[in-house]
Amino acid sequence: MPFETCVVETIQRTPDIKSIRFEKPQGFRYLAGQYIFITLGDGPEKMEKHFTLSSSPTEGFLEITKRLTGHPFSNALAGLNSGDKVSIRGPYGDFTFQAEYDKVGMLSGGIGITPLRSMIKYSIDKGLNPSIILLYSNRLDSDIAFRDELEGMQREKNGIKVIETITRPEPEWKGVTGRINAEMVKKFMPDYMERTFYTSGPPKMVDAMLSLLRELRVPEEQIKKENFYGYD
Ligand SMILES: Cc1cc2nc3c(=O)[nH]c(=O)nc-3n(C[C@H](O)[C@H](O)[C@H](O)COP(=O)(O)OP(=O)(O)OC[C@H]3O[C@@H](n4cnc5c(N)ncnc54)[C@H](O)[C@@H]3O)c2cc1C
Missing domain, CATH: 3.40.50.80 (Nucleotide-binding domain of ferredoxin-NADP reductase (FNR) module)
Incomplete structure (x- = not known):
């Protein structure tokens, strides 16, 4: 399901890893370990990449955490500020954990x-x-x-x-x-x-x-x- 959301917070985790938190739309459900697609830019500048949600479904926001590479998408993501809008698709993937294993x-x-x-x-x-x-x-x-x-x-x-x-x-x-x-x-x-x-x-x-x-x-x-x- 594609939807638009906005940045609520960014957190520098290490010198080259940054988390970006987004507003969690009402009704958005996912399983721990799933990923989403994030689209940045428009027209020929449009770029889309996969990101695992580092947040847990129990938390009130969506968070992705990116290794900063200095490449265009990475720079655009790292440059996001509170209030900026992004387009998201998901969730996807079966790399999940719901405590099925002891x-x-x-x-x-x-x-x-x-x-x-x-x-x-x-x-x-x-x-x-x-x-x-x-x-x-x-x-x-x-x-x-x-x-x-x-x-x-x-x-x-x-x-x-x-x-x-x-x-x-x-x-x-x-x-x-x-x-x-x-x-x-x-x-x-x-x-x-x-x-x-x-x-x-x-x-x-x-x-x-x-x-x-x-x-x-x-x-x-x-x-x-x-x-x-x-x-x-
Ligand atoms: C299911 C899934 C989940 C993912 N989850 C995460 C996640 O949680 N966090 C995360 O950070 N990423 C995640 N990724 C990877 C993410 O989608 C991006 O591919 C990744 O972040 C690199 O994107 P980028 O734009 O920074 O770098 P890109 O520009 O795509 O570059 C990627 C790599 O290619 C090489 N490269 C590219 N261009 C050049 C160049 N001109 N010269 C030299 N080397 C070059 C570099 O080594 C670089 O590290 C996930 C991918 C998948 C498939």
Whole structure:
């Protein structure tokens, strides 16, 4: 369903990740993890791209979160201010979570966090009790989007565990380091064969996670993925 809405707030999450919040039209329904299309501009300048909703259906606004690339669409999106109008189509996609699984493993890096943030927030707001373990990889600790919120959700809810791993750690980083690998999954999710996995992000990241899960012999039917085509 196409509709027009307007920006209500923008939030700089990290130096190169920004969230844009839109008014949620009455009656607009979606599932945690789904995406929308956003159209900017008019005529030959018209551009449309996919964006996962990083907001949860339980929240009173629609939020998308964009990795800023310096390219035309990215600049136009980053330049939006409160009150600006945009055209949206959606929701779409079956990379969703409605607490169908008791044990979930989430593997992601960088901007791939957007649907997973929506799912974790949904689970908490609905008072659901699945065990969710998120392995979240970034280059620097300053690149971790939603860091305070994710760490807060972990404190708030016993079943939520967030493990951040950094590939280029500063000396003061005391946490996990390196890319997500099979050893990390075994260590932080010893019951990984019982978990349903969600992995999302740029195709290279998703492919690496799929290889890792296959190496661990996790059955295909326990793996859900969302490729952010458009990023290399
Ligand atoms: C289902 C789905 C969900 C998605 N969800 C999100 C989301 O939540 N957040 C998000 O940020 N994105 C998401 N995306 C990706 C999004 O739709 C865009 O493709 C992405 O944000 C890149 O758009 P852009 O305009 O910034 O960059 P583009 O201009 O489209 O460039 C994309 C990449 O191509 C390369 N490139 C393009 N032009 C050049 C050039 N001239 N020189 C060198 N390299 C170039 C660059 O490496 C660049 O990173 C999603 C995609 C899908 C399919």
